[in-house]
Amino acid sequence: MIFKCALPIFCCLTLLINGSIQAIELTDHPKVKAVADKLISDGHYSQSELDTIFSAAKVQQSVLDAMMNPAEYKFTWGKYRKLFLKQDRIDQGVEFWQQHQRFLERAESEYGVPAEIIVAIIGVESKYGKYKGKHKVLDSLVSLVTGFPRRSQFFAGELEEFLILTKENNLDATNILGSYAGAVGYPQFISSSYRNYAVDFNADGSTDLIGQVEDAIGSIANYFIENGWKTGEPVTSQPTTVVSNKVAELASRKRKVRHTAAELRARGANLNADIDGNEKLGVLMMDASEIVRDEKKSNQYIVRAGDTVCQIAERLNVPCGRLIKLNNINSKGDIFRGQSLTLPVKRADQVKPPKKKAATELVTAPADVDKSKLNQPTESKWQVAAQGAKKGGGKTLSSVEPEQKTNTNQSDDYPANKLDDGPQPVYFYTHRNFYAITQYNHSVLYAMAVYDLSQAIAQQRKSGFVTIK
Numbered sequence: 001m002i003f004k005c006a007l008p009i010f011c012c013l014t015l016l017i018n019g020s021i022q023a024i025e026l027t028d029h030p031k032v033k034a035v036a037d038k039l040i041s042d043g044h045y046s047q048s049e050l051d052t053i054f055s056a057a058k059v060q061q062s063v064l065d066a067m068m069n070p071a072e073y074k075f076t077w078g079k080y081r082k083l084f085l086k087q088d089r090i091d092q093g094v095e096f097w098q099q100h101q102r103f104l105e106r107a108e109s110e111y112g113v114p115a116e117i118i119v120a121i122i123g124v125e126s127k128y129g130k131y132k133g134k135h136k137v138l139d140s141l142v143s144l145v146t147g148f149p150r151r152s153q154f155f156a157g158e159l160e161e162f163l164i165l166t167k168e169n170n171l172d173a174t175n176i177l178g179s180y181a182g183a184v185g186y187p188q189f190i191s192s193s194y195r196n197y198a199v200d201f202n203a204d205g206s207t208d209l210i211g212q213v214e215d216a217i218g219s220i221a222n223y224f225i226e227n228g229w230k231t232g233e234p235v236t237s238q239p240t241t242v243v244s245n246k247v248a249e250l251a252s253r254k255r256k257v258r259h260t261a262a263e264l265r266a267r268g269a270n271l272n273a274d275i276d277g278n279e280k281l282g283v284l285m286m287d288a289s290e291i292v293r294d295e296k297k298s299n300q301y302i303v304r305a306g307d308t309v310c311q312i313a314e315r316l317n318v319p320c321g322r323l324i325k326l327n328n329i330n331s332k333g334d335i336f337r338g339q340s341l342t343l344p345v346k347r348a349d350q351v352k353p354p355k356k357k358a359a360t361e362l363v364t365a366p367a368d369v370d371k372s373k374l375n376q377p378t379e380s381k382w383q384v385a386a387q388g389a390k391k392g393g394g395k396t397l398s399s400v401e402p403e404q405k406t407n408t409n410q411s412d413d414y415p416a417n418k419l420d421d422g423p424q425p426v427y428f429y430t431h432r433n434f435y436a437i438t439q440y441n442h443s444v445l446y447a448m449a450v451y452d453l454s455q456a457i458a459q460q461r462k463s464g465f466v467t468i469k
């Protein structure tokens, strides 16, 4: 204990104010002391310098609590996406892109990492720099070294890196703020990543991921290239709900790409013809039913994996034709995962009763719209095959060729509200670039959220739906 109370009331107040905060002494914490000893023996610090720094460090229970409940493990895919794939984050991403276009273009040109990926990372990590963390990094790392045994060795390494980083850059180690895991700045780099991958992208002589967004942009691109990003390659396939049994049995939520395209094709996978047989891919399975719908709160709908435009209309009980017109959707019915659709104010149930079979039926499409295309999944990058999900019920759908199965589903009598019953598997073939995103954060949910957000931002920027102030 670091304090003793002679006055019980004052003591209680102090406890309440401080919670379970405890300042540390090196002699009480051998793992922290070991870090200090190494820093001294390696010539980075003197004992007195470290005594001063650690006398300001405190163990924060809030850090340990947060570490025990990270969003990636606490939430479903749908909830996780809802955290990040919001309209304001998309809007701000377009705005961020506009503001920093020159450096984003340069990063894309020099490193080969698309601007939208960089923007999405910054959007997810710090909401474009608005939230860089409220914890003192020193406190976070000390708390994790002393109070999180499973990864104390890892965080001891980060504590060492952090103190070298602050020394090298003449920063006050006791006052830098970051996440509960010790990540800092626009890109939320942990200290080892900062030291290994950060670059002085605006060439002002300092590498500053906290204060200089330009450095953050270049550093993220550099991180991706150094961690396996392959310029020009895809991240994931378009989602599908129809795969063979032999492909489905490989499906997981693991981030690694383990199976060659040749193996997957032999199992019946319908991969793009330009994927080399030796390229390794993963088979990722998500659950479309995990999507949390927020259309009740606004007149916006975020397109989810598995959607086609008229299915959305049917599900929300709005006229498909009005949805198409209102959102300037082209004659192919192209929509994309993460796109925000404006919904007609007047619901269909105020216009006419919904039809039971309308899940695959165009209700009031404009004359120039090809109805058959609107109701069928296409090879478009953005459209996805939702039809199979309705019948899947969590089981592998079929071992027949996907094209055959997809085409047999069109006129099934199946109430639209059954979409909410049970798991609805959606499969993605993941590429090396998906794995590269998970190098930033190991969660596949994270990678999907980043990718979805990147595509939504790119599409909105291209479509000009947002007025840049």
Ligand SMILES: [Ca+2]
Pocket (backbone or CB within 6 Å): 199, 200, 201, 202, 203, 204, 205, 206, 207, 208, 212, 215
């Ligand atoms: Ca700089």
